Amino acid sequence: MSEQHLAVVVLAAGEGTRMRSSKPKVMHELAGLPLLGHALATASSLDAAFVVPVVRYQKELISDYIKAFYPNALIAEQDEIPGTGRAVECALASLPADFNGAVIVTSGDVPLLDVATLESLLEAHLNGGYSATVLTAVVEDPTGYGRVMRSNDGKFIEIVEHRDADAKQLEINEVNAGVYVFDAAALREALGKVGSHNAQGEKYLTDAAAEILRAKKKVQALAVSDNWLVAGINDRVQLSEVAAELNYRICEAWQLAGVTILDPSSTFIDVTVQLGEDVTLLPGTHLKGLTKVAQGATVGPEVFMVDSAVGESATVVKSHVTGSIIDANASVGPFAFLRAGTELGEGGKIGTFVETKNAKIGPGSKVPHLSYVGDAEIGEQSNIGAGTIFANYDGVNKHRSKIGSHVRSGSHNVFVAPVTIGDGAYTAAGTVVRKDVSPGDLAMNVAPQRNIADWVIAKRAGSKAAEAAQKANN
Ligand code: UD1
Ligand code: MG
Numbered sequence: 001m002s003e004q005h006l007a008v009v010v011l012a013a014g015e016g017t018r019m020r021s022s023k024p025k026v027m028h029e030l031a032g033l034p035l036l037g038h039a040l041a042t043a044s045s046l047d048a049a050f051v052v053p054v055v056r057y058q059k060e061l062i063s064d065y066i067k068a069f070y071p072n073a074l075i076a077e078q079d080e081i082p083g084t085g086r087a088v089e090c091a092l093a094s095l096p097a098d099f100n101g102a103v104i105v106t107s108g109d110v111p112l113l114d115v116a117t118l119e120s121l122l123e124a125h126l127n128g129g130y131s132a133t134v135l136t137a138v139v140e141d142p143t144g145y146g147r148v149m150r151s152n153d154g155k156f157i158e159i160v161e162h163r164d165a166d167a168k169q170l171e172i173n174e175v176n177a178g179v180y181v182f183d184a185a186a187l188r189e190a191l192g193k194v195g196s197h198n199a200q201g202e203k204y205l206t207d208a209a210a211e212i213l214r215a216k217k218k219v220q221a222l223a224v225s226d227n228w229l230v231a232g233i234n235d236r237v238q239l240s241e242v243a244a245e246l247n248y249r250i251c252e253a254w255q256l257a258g259v260t261i262l263d264p265s266s267t268f269i270d271v272t273v274q275l276g277e278d279v280t281l282l283p284g285t286h287l288k289g290l291t292k293v294a295q296g297a298t299v300g301p302e303v304f305m306v307d308s309a310v311g312e313s314a315t316v317v318k319s320h321v322t323g324s325i326i327d328a329n330a331s332v333g334p335f336a337f338l339r340a341g342t343e344l345g346e347g348g349k350i351g352t353f354v355e356t357k358n359a360k361i362g363p364g365s366k367v368p369h370l371s372y373v374g375d376a377e378i379g380e381q382s383n384i385g386a387g388t389i390f391a392n393y394d395g396v397n398k399h400r401s402k403i404g405s406h407v408r409s410g411s412h413n414v415f416v417a418p419v420t421i422g423d424g425a426y427t428a429a430g431t432v433v434r435k436d437v438s439p440g441d442l443a444m445n446v447a448p449q450r451n452i453a454d455w456v457i458a459k460r461a462g463s464k465a466a467e468a469a470q471k472a473n474n
Contacts, residue, residue: 002102004049004103005049005100005101005102006046006047006048006049006050006101006104006122006405007048007049007050007051007052007072007091007095007099007101007102007103007104007106007184008042008043008046008048008050008051008052008054008103008105008106008118009052009053009054009076009087009088009091009092009103009104009105009106009108010036010038010039010043010051010053010054010106010108011054011084011087011088011105011106011107011108011178011379012024012039012053012054012055012058012062012107012108013054013055013059013077013078013087013090014026014056014084014109015057015088016057016234017233018234019235019236019239020233020235020236021257023313024057024058024061024062025108025109025233025234025262026039026062026108026109026237027058027061027062027065028066028118028233028239029245030111030233030242030243030246030269031246031247031250031268031269031271032270032271032272032288032289033270033271033272034055034065035108035109035111035233036053036062036065036066036108037065037069038111038112038271039107039108039109039110039111039113040053040070040073040177041104042059042106042113042114042115042118043074043104043106044070045115046104046115046118046119047248048104048445049101050074050095050099051072051073051074052074052075052091052094052095053066053070053071053073053075053108053362054076054077054078054087054088054090054091055075055076055077055078056077056079056087058080059077063075065191073226074094074095075092076090076091076093076094077094077191077281077315078090078407080384081196081203082198082200082201082202082203083196083197083202083203083204084107084178084202084203084204084205084206085191085194085202085203085205085206085207085208086203086206087203088103088105088187088191088208088234089188089191089203090355091103092184092187092188092191092245095184095412099184100184100185101184102122102125102126102180102181102183102184103181103183103187103219103349104118104179104180104181104186105178105179105180105181105182105205106118106178106179107178107179107415109169109232109233109234110177110178110179110230110231110232110233111233111242111247112227112228112229112230112231112242112246112249113230114229115177117135117224118179118181120134121135121179121181121222122124122181123466124220125181125220128164128218128220129172129218130181130183130207130217130218130219130220131182131183131186131187131212131215131217131218131219131468132180132181132182132183132186132208132212132213132217132218132219132220132221132288133180133181133182133219133220133221133258134148134156134176134177134179134180134219134220134221134222135176135177135178135179135180135222135223135224135230136160136173136174136175136176136177136221136222136223136224137174137175137177137223137224137230138173138174138223138227139173139174139175140173142162142170142172142173142174142175142318143162143365144162144234145162145175145176145232146159146160146161146162146168146175146176146178146206146320147159147160147161147162147165147170147172147174147175147176148172148174148175148176148221149169149172150174150221154168156202156209156213156219156220156221157210157213158206158207158209158210158213159176159204159206159207159209159210161198161199161200161204161206163198163199163200164198164199167248172442174221174223174401175320175436176206177224177230178230178232178305179230180205180209182208183217186212186217186298187212188214188415189215190208190209190211190212190215191203191205191208191211193211193383194207194208195207195212202246209214209317210294219326225279227299228242228245230381231245236287244265244352246271247264247267247268247269248264248265250269250271251264251267252264254269254275257275258276258277258278258279259275259277259278259279259280259281259356260278260279260280260281262280262281262282262283263411264282264303266283266285267281267283267284267285267286267300268285268286268287268288268289269287270289270291272289272290272291272294272368273287273288273289273290273291273293274291274292275287275292275293276293276294276295276296276297276312277295277296278295278296278298279293279294279295279296279298280297280298280299280300281293281298281299281300282298282300282301282302283300283301283302284301284302284303285299285300285301285303285305286303286305287299287305288304288305288306288307289306289307290307291305291306291307291308291309291310292308292309292310292375293309293310294310294311294312294314294328295312295313296312296313297310297311297312297313297314297316297374298314298315298316299315299316300316300317300318301317301318302317302318302336303317303318303319303320303321303333304319304320304321305320305321305322306321306322306323307322307473308322308323308325308326308338309324309325309326310326311326311327311328311329311330311413311450312328313323313328313329313345314326314328314329314330314331314332315329315330315331315333315342316331316332316333316405317331317332317333317334318333318334318335319332319334319335319336319337319338320336320337320338320425321336321338321342322338322339322340323339323340323341323342323401324338324339324341324342324343324344324356325342325343325344326338326344327344327345327346327347327348327363328346328347328349329346330344330345330346330347330348330349330350330445331348331349331350331351331366332349332350333335333350333352334352334355335352336350336351336352336354336355336356337354337355337356337358338350338355338356339355339356339357339358340357340358341357341358341359341429341433342357342358342361343359343360343361344361345360345361345362345363345365345380345461346363346364346366347363347365347407348362348363348364348365349362349365349366349367349368350367351366351367351368351369352368352369352370353369353371354367354368354369354370354371354372354373355371355372355374356372356374357373357374357375358374358375358376358400359373359374359375359376359377359378359390360376360378361373361378362378362379362380362381362382362405363380363381364380364381365378365379365380365381365382365383365384365405366382366383366384367384367388367451368383368384368386369384369386369387370386370387371384371387371389371390372388372389372390373388373390374388374392374393374398375390375392375398375399375400376392376400376401376402376403376415377400377401377402377403378403379403379404379405379406379407380405380406381405381406382403382404382405382407382408382409383407383408383409384403384409385408385409385410385411385413385427386411386415387411387412387413388409388410388411388412388414388415389413389414389415389468390415390417391414391415391416391417392417394427396419398417399417399418400417401415401416401417401418401420401421402418402419402420403415403417403420403421404420404421404422404423404424404425404439405423405424406423406424407421407422407423407424407425407426407427408425408426408427408428408429409426409427409431410427410428410429411430412427412429412430413429413430413432413433414431414432414464415431415433416432419434419435419436419437420434420436420437421433421436421437421443422436422437422439422441423436423439423440424439424440425437425438425439425440425441425442425443426441426442426443427443427444428443428444428446429441429445429446430443430446431443431444431445432445439440454469456469457469457470
């Protein structure tokens with residue numbers, strides 16, 4: 001069959017009341033993508049002629065996401081009639097009237113479903129000449145799911161929703177996964193006959209399968225081998241369970257691709273992250289968004305990193321890093337906070353209790369201890385003394401400072417921006433640098449030190465300090 005005869009409908013119109021959230025269920029995040037993003041990624045991989053997400057609840061928010069990431073999707077809108085059956089009916093209405101191929105239906109709340117499962121379901125559907133194929137799962141706890149009724153000889157009869165099931169039906173542990181393949185014409189006809197006489201007063205898609213059977217067409221129910229693939233998310237307990245399983249699978253895939261992960265249960269990697277060979281991830285590491293870690297780098301323990309790049313053989317320890325670039329062989333942390341726009345050159349160092357923002361720190365340059373570097377550019381091989389503050393904010397505007405290459409700034413300096421320090425310049429300890437410093441100059445503005453002789457002995461007579469001083473003087 002050509003892909004021209006395939007449509008994939010992704011249901012995303014429900015409110016998801018069980019999430020108890022102001023956000024629609026399908027927009028809740030899982031490993032860096034909204035639930036819907038996972039479902040659309042799978043749907044789009046099938047190369048179908050039409051990918052049709054169905055929206056209604058908070059449709060602007062959901063449509064904006066779809067348009068941004070899946071501009072070719074055909075967004076269908078569900079009207080006020082509730083239920084998965086109605087949602088699919090609205091999807092069919094948005095397809096060309098002469099569309100007569102296969103329709104795969106998936107849900108925006110079933111994020112782990114993979115392309116291989118859909119492909120084999122479609123194949124079994126087409127090869128057997130079925131009008132409907134339902135994917136099922138045999139589970140330990142079927143609570144909440146629709147139960148699959150079969151005849152004594154195992155043939156599909158119907159799906160009964162949890163809320164409509166009697167005590168005996170509730171004991172059945174084969175459940176509807178919410179994933180189907182239908183023949184478009186048979187589905188159209190069946191949905192026309194489905195009512196909403198059920199506990200929820202909704203038009204159920206599940207009833208279309210039974211309706212197709214009643215029309216003397218072939219329907220089958222096939223059980224999936226890996227139940228996680230069809231885990232549906234209806235509340236936040238399920239969200240965390242599926243998140244843990246997905247994370248375990250992501251870690252396993254990276255381990256098999258050559259990444260050392262000491263403790264997958266405390267290492268969290270978004271699906272959007274890229275890792276090189278021989279990367280080591282230590283416990284408590286979170287890699288999020290578009291983060292990339294190059295070959296041989298070590299990240300962790302306890303690093304939270306978003307949309308950042310780590311170069312080859314660099315190390316990042318116990319730090320919070322967002323929107324930053326760390327070049328090869330550089331080192332960060334422990335206890336560093338790299339904010340957006342930080343760029344650390346090759347072999348450079350951002351050390352302990354250092355915060356940076358919009359700061360370009362050149363190759364081999366170091367900011368080792370207790371400093372704030374904001375809106376600054378530092379050349380190559382410079383060393384910023386301990387406890388240095390780049391005072392970038394005058395209370396109204398932010399200003400940039402520029403430090404040259406091979407600069408040595410003393411401890412406890414303040415660079416009052418905007419200020420420029422030339423190559424090879426020094427600044428003395430405790431300097432408040434308000435004026436530019438030319439290359440090779442030493443800047444200092446500390447007042448000369450004055451020692452008042454025997455002040456402690458006279459003014460603190462009898463104290464331990466005075467006693468110690470007297471003893472030392474004898
Ligand atoms: C549904 C199935 C159930 C199955 C389960 C698997 C029906 C009637 N029940 O139940 O048999 O075991 O999935 O996860 O289909 N949606 C719409 N429009 C609506 C209602 C829902 O688009 O009017 C969307 C939701 O956004 C969601 C999906 O359909 O993505 C499933 O809806 P949900 O309310 O979660 O159905 P379940 O109760 O889980
Ligand atoms: Mg559901």
